[in-house]
Amino acid sequence: MDAKFTFENGFRRLAAQPTVEILTEAEVTHLDATGDTVRAVRYRQGGQERSVRGELIVLGANAIHSPAILLRSGLDHPFTGLGINEQVGYSAEAFIDGIDNFDGGTLTTSLNYMQYDGEFRKTGGGALVYFENRWLYGLRTEYGRWRQLVPLTVAVEDMPKDANRITVDADGMPRVLYASVSEYAQRGVERSFAGLERILAPLPVESLNFVRMHPTESHIQGSLRMGRDPSSSVVDARQIHHRLRNLVVVGSAVFPTCPPANPSLTVAALSLRSADLIA
Template sequence: MVLHVRPGQVAGEHFDVVVIGSGFGSAFFLHAFLQHRHTRILLLEWGRHNSHAWQLEHGANTDLNDEQTYRSNSPKPWNYTIGLGGGTNCWFAQTPRLHPNDFRLKSRYRVGQDWPITYDDLEPFYCQAETVMSISGDPDMGTIMPRSMSFPQPPHRLSTPDRMMKAAQPDQHFVMPTARARVATQQRPSCCASLRCSLCPVDAKFTANNGLMHVFEHPDVSVCLGSEVRRLEYASGSVRAVAFSYDGKEHVVTGDLFVLGANGIQSAAIMLRSDLGGEFVGRGLHESYGWNLEVYLDGVDNFDGSTITTGLNFGLYDGDHRSKHAAALVYFENRWQHGLRAEKGRLRQTLPLVIVTEDLLEAENFVSLDEDDNAFIHYKGPANYAVEGMARAREKLPKLLRPLPVEKIIDRGLRRTESHVQGTLRMGRDPTDSVVDGDLIHHKLRNLLIVGTSTFPSCSCANPSLTAAALSLRAASRIMRGSRR
């Protein structure tokens, strides 16, 4: 391992593979790639390496505030972590798969855009990603999202309201799949249900620090921290070099294969600074659209589950309504984010819910460059499709909750962010509708892969990190086999 090398040690050098960023996309690509290839690899990471102990001591995932790395015309936050491991440091470790019909939104419901791959194409790699992260999950989810392997860990314990919902709706209410250990592993203890998942106090959730350091410590990999990639240099249909800044000085390295996995905002900015724009570069920045609600229960206590979010209800998800209104997913919370109920003897008779709907990739939501060539976000807002889907979901919620003794439903308001930066470098079948193909390879620069959630061509309700990991595992497999779709 060379962690971390100084830029002066690598400047002017040539590498077989140059990787930009170290989050889910990059790390899982390298995890698969390194199992079959011995090559000289350079990983360029803008942030530093902050150990779990450092994060606990400082109460933060990183020393570099994400809001310092972009400007915006909107107050909406776009949360991400800059540092070794990227979003693996700060995620809540919720890991549902995308629904099979999420991959064919256009062909099935005549809205949005289809993926250039199917659920079946990705399914074996979902299994691989779940194995790496020791995912705990509900085997019953296979009725909606078919599985070729069992979950590596048993499901978390449901709350009492969840158990009532699952008994009445076994085909649509499931235990939340999660990379928060249900059973202790060699690297991680079991989830303590302390409800502090952005910075797990016991290190139970999967992160780069407890599950991917073998990638960064591999003898073929040199990691250069504190290195902000500014542009790609290309000629004759290939990327030839990367220019990056370290401590105010620019350095250049050359390579054969380049993997861009900064995040949906910074990857797009790198492409734009490299004069690699186009109709879709930077366009379609999005995340799912979320709403908080609270349900007062009559005589039923909550908060007896074994993790922060216990249940996931698909009763408002798929169906013909998606031709007009977005799918909705209902998260059952095992945390008192709105406080306990202020009534004697009824403190726990409350159920926080989160509803999220899918969004469309709107051209008006995009990343550009400011006067200093840094990322600038233009955000108009969610598509009417998402907003109308949320209105439909809230209208139908009382019927969905009939298995529970609902006293009243309290509107707790719009969620400012789901902390999922998606879109901007979408995948598709050809350059007329996308930036990269189904193998995550740039349509024109065939030695450039773009990994991570920036490549998503549609917005599922499901948390995206598992899918980003699975896509990278698949991309590495395709490259190693030398096949192209």
């Protein structure tokens, strides 16, 4: 059905325009800049080094490779690569009495926002609770009660830390130096798990079990932060680099904070906003 957005189905008409050229298997390695202007983009394709010039350059190589390209190019604003982060995720599971689950037709049947925002965020991260329509850790073992459980995924807000950052090694390859999640996120994990009992109160819950922390939520962000002050951020409100005034950075790398929600719609909205403001 081709229902999920991809570049191929979402931008097919744009790609067909005679003024558009798409280079595949082309790895951007450097940006060549003079003063406050990026003059050219260098890339590697088919074993050869090439370059292309442009008046406006848009960088959207994700929160690992975008800062790596800038660092490799010697365009090292003090905050380039600093503060990379993602949501802190964990799984829980509730056993329920007499109600079968897994009747829905989607992967996630609902999202609960009861712990998303409030006064509690002064001391610990907000949380988004996913009701999963899949048995991630198996069904129940009791005869006839196999489906009487509710798997939950919880994504918790983290606080960017400068110790978590992107660097490049001697060969120019990106390296992620990740020290730890913040204490703010850890308090959010503890508080959100304690709050699951209230969320599940309408159900006949027999037991609520913490299953495991997730190694990643795969939503890398925050390594080229947006802000008004060039001394503490890399791009401005239009997502233009504070020093390189023809370089626009798009993607979740510009996020100044780490909300619990998935970043894709915010990435799209910010990119459209940036295009409108620059046009």
